Amino acid sequence: MNIRNLHPTSRRRLLRALLGAAALQAPFAALAGFNFFTSEYTASRDELQAQIAKRFPVAERYAEIFMVGLRDPQLGLDAQANRAAITATLTIASPLLAASPVQGVVSVSSALKYDANARALRLDQPKAERLELQGVEGRDAERLQKVGAVVAQELLQGQVLRSFTADELTVGRKTYEIGDITVQDNGIKVQLK
Structure with a gap:
C-alpha cells in the first residue's frame, strides 16, 4: 500500500x-517485567541477583565477641516450596579464635512478603539450612555454626529482593498493589491488584 x-x-x-x-x-x-493484561509482574533471577548483590557485604556483631559477615550472595529459587534461598560466603572473626577469621558458606532459605510502605519484596523468617566452616572442628565448630546461623538469619531478615517505584506501579490513573507472591524456577511472579 x-x-x-x-x-x-x-x-x-x-x-x-x-x-x-x-x-x-x-x-x-x-516496564519490561510488567504484564498489565494478566495483572502480574515477573522479576527474573538475573534481575533479583543484581539487586541482592548491591546490598552486600553485610555484617553484625554478636554478643560483643564475634563479628559475622556475609558476602558474595547467590540467589536460589525453590518453586516447590515457594521459597527463595541465599547462599553466601560467611566470615566469623573474634579475638577468642586462634585462627581468626574463620571462613565458610551458609545457605539460608526464606519465605517472601511484600512491604507496602516501602514498596519492597522482602525475605521473611529466613532459616539457616546449611553452614560449613573451614579449619574448625569439634565443639568449637558446633558453637561457631550456631553463632553463624543465628547472625545470618538476623542479617537476612527483611532483606529487600526487589523494590518498586510509585511510577512502576502506576499506569494512567490506576495504581497497583502487590498481591500473591509465587516463586518460580527462573524468577518470582507477583500479582498486581
Missing part, C-alpha cells in the same frame, strides 16, 4: 492509528 495514493482523510486516520499504537506501547516497553 502506498500512503501517497490514499485520500488525505484516510492518511490522517492511518497516521493517528499508528501514533496511537506507538503511544500505547511506550509506557509498557519501559
Whole structure:
C-alpha cells in the first residue's frame, strides 16, 4: 500500500492509528517485567541477583565477641516450596579464635512478603539450612555454626529482593498493589491488584 495514493482523510486516520499504537506501547516497553493484561509482574533471577548483590557485604556483631559477615550472595529459587534461598560466603572473626577469621558458606532459605510502605519484596523468617566452616572442628565448630546461623538469619531478615517505584506501579490513573507472591524456577511472579 502506498500512503501517497490514499485520500488525505484516510492518511490522517492511518497516521493517528499508528501514533496511537506507538503511544500505547511506550509506557509498557519501559516496564519490561510488567504484564498489565494478566495483572502480574515477573522479576527474573538475573534481575533479583543484581539487586541482592548491591546490598552486600553485610555484617553484625554478636554478643560483643564475634563479628559475622556475609558476602558474595547467590540467589536460589525453590518453586516447590515457594521459597527463595541465599547462599553466601560467611566470615566469623573474634579475638577468642586462634585462627581468626574463620571462613565458610551458609545457605539460608526464606519465605517472601511484600512491604507496602516501602514498596519492597522482602525475605521473611529466613532459616539457616546449611553452614560449613573451614579449619574448625569439634565443639568449637558446633558453637561457631550456631553463632553463624543465628547472625545470618538476623542479617537476612527483611532483606529487600526487589523494590518498586510509585511510577512502576502506576499506569494512567490506576495504581497497583502487590498481591500473591509465587516463586518460580527462573524468577518470582507477583500479582498486581
